[in-house]
Amino acid sequence: MRDATRVIHAGVPAPEQGTPFRRGPTFASTYHLSGEPAGAPFSYGRFDNPTWADFEQALAELEGGSAVVYPSGMAAVAAVMGCVLRPGDAVVMPSDSYYTSRVLVEGYFAAMGVEVRTAPTEGDQQAQKLEGARLLWLETPSNPGLDVCDIARLAAEARRLGVLVAVDNTTATPLGQRPLSLGADFSVASDTKALSGHSDLLLGHVAATDPDWSARLRLWRTQMGSIPGPMEVWLAHRSLGTLDVRLERMCANALAIARFLAERPEVHRVRYPGLPDDPAHGVAARQMSRFGHVLSFELPNRESAERFFAASRLVYEATSFGGLHSSAERRARWGGDVIPEGFIRFSAGLEDPDDLLEDLSRALSA
Numbered sequence: 123m124r125d126a127t128r129v130i131h132a133g134v135p136a137p138e139q140g141t142p143f144r145r146g147p148t149f150a151s152t153y154h155l156s157g158e159p160a161g162a163p164f165s166y167g168r169f170d171n172p173t174w175a176d177f178e179q180a181l182a183e184l185e186g187g188s189a190v191v192y193p194s195g196m197a198a199v200a201a202v203m204g205c206v207l208r209p210g211d212a213v214v215m216p217s218d219s220y221y222t223s224r225v226l227v228e229g230y231f232a233a234m235g236v237e238v239r240t241a242p243t244e245g246d247q248q249a250q251k252l253e254g255a256r257l258l259w260l261e262t263p264s265n266p267g268l269d270v271c272d273i274a275r276l277a278a279e280a281r282r283l284g285v286l287v288a289v290d291n292t293t294a295t296p297l298g299q300r301p302l303s304l305g306a307d308f309s310v311a312s313d314t315k316a317l318s319g320h321s322d323l324l325l326g327h328v329a330a331t332d333p334d335w336s337a338r339l340r341l342w343r344t345q346m347g348s349i350p351g352p353m354e355v356w357l358a359h360r361s362l363g364t365l366d367v368r369l370e371r372m373c374a375n376a377l378a379i380a381r382f383l384a385e386r387p388e389v390h391r392v393r394y395p396g397l398p399d400d401p402a403h404g405v406a407a408r409q410m411s412r413f414g415h416v417l418s419f420e421l422p423n424r425e426s427a428e429r430f431f432a433a434s435r436l437v438y439e440a441t442s443f444g445g446l447h448s449s450a451e452r453r454a455r456w457g458g459d460v461i462p463e464g465f466i467r468f469s470a471g472l473e474d475p476d477d478l479l480e481d482l483s484r485a486l487s488a
């Protein structure tokens with residue numbers, strides 16, 4: 123079945139007389155449990171929960187591997203790194219990945235004796251640093267620079283050298299790109315973004331094909347206590363049903379905005395993998411089924427970017443991306459990324475495209 127149908131039915135039980143289409147969230151710290159606990163479906167709230175199980179079933183169907191849900195994207199990132207990396211191991215990170223993923227390895231794991239190697243996403247440059255490594259970490263399209271690497275090519279090279287591969291698939295979502303089918307061992311995501319898509323919760327997940335790694339990722343959650351709230355998981359599962367239609371509008375808006383910005387004289391370096399002349403377009407067209415809802419561009423300096431935000435009526439100035447409302451931010455205000463002061467990351471929302479373009483035109487003129 124196609125994506126729009128799959129997301130509606132994913133993780134939803136078969137019809138049964140008198141039951142709701144989807145059961146409500148289960149709030150429970152403990153469950154009735156007499157005698158021998160082994161084999162009981164649910165026993166204690168840190169071990170498992172029926173609301174997690176339904177959402178994980180949905181994610182497994184979309185990712186093509188079994189899924190474990192965590193309370194945030196960073197909790198999912200930390201789970202993979204914590205399960206895989208040991209002192210003396212080497213990890214190959216993208217030098218342009220989401221800032222906090224880099225901070226986590228460079229601060230925490232490096233201090234425990236993990237060697238951190240970095241190379242840019244663009245041009246598959248991480249391939250040069252794989253010899254003897256334990257884990258290759260990819261992020262494509264990268265946040266915030268929107269460079270793209272060839273997952274299948276890098277995963278094949280990593281497999282040849284005995285290196286595990288994790289892909290942070292946050293910007294694409296499993297409806298835009300399926301890392302496990304391209305050869306990755308782990309597909310990691312912040313579901314805080316487009317997958318849940320309403321800017322009202324934090325969540326993350328890891329999907330894996332090897333049952334052994336899935337068991338270890340689940341045990342990590344239990345033992346670290348890195349567990350999500352049932353309400354957040356239930357809301358994310360509810361939102362999943364509209365993921366296809368949301369992405370359809372968001373990606374179309376992103377392309378329309380990228381095309382519009384590329385024509386404006388005051389705008390420089392528009393990046394969107396869906397633009398035919400974008401450096402990432404060739405690889406993106408091969409491995410992605412949609413080009414995503416995030417784009418970036420540069421205004422001449424900090425002041426012009428701040429004037430742009432002050433003049434826009436529709437674009438929320440906010441961090442994060444993937445929500446219903448178009449939002450954007452001057453990314454350099456956080457530090458950490460190698461980007462100019464006027465660099466803006468833009469997340470296209472669900473608004474009418476003409477309203478967005480009119481608003482952008484007004485804000486740019488200001």
Ligand SMILES: Cc1ncc(COP(=O)(O)O)c(C=O)c1O
Nearest residue numbers: 194195196220265292312314325
């Ligand atoms: C690519 C990427 N990975 C991971 C994360 C972390 O996700 P969360 O904020 O849900 O912990 C983010 C957050 O912005 C992200 O952009």
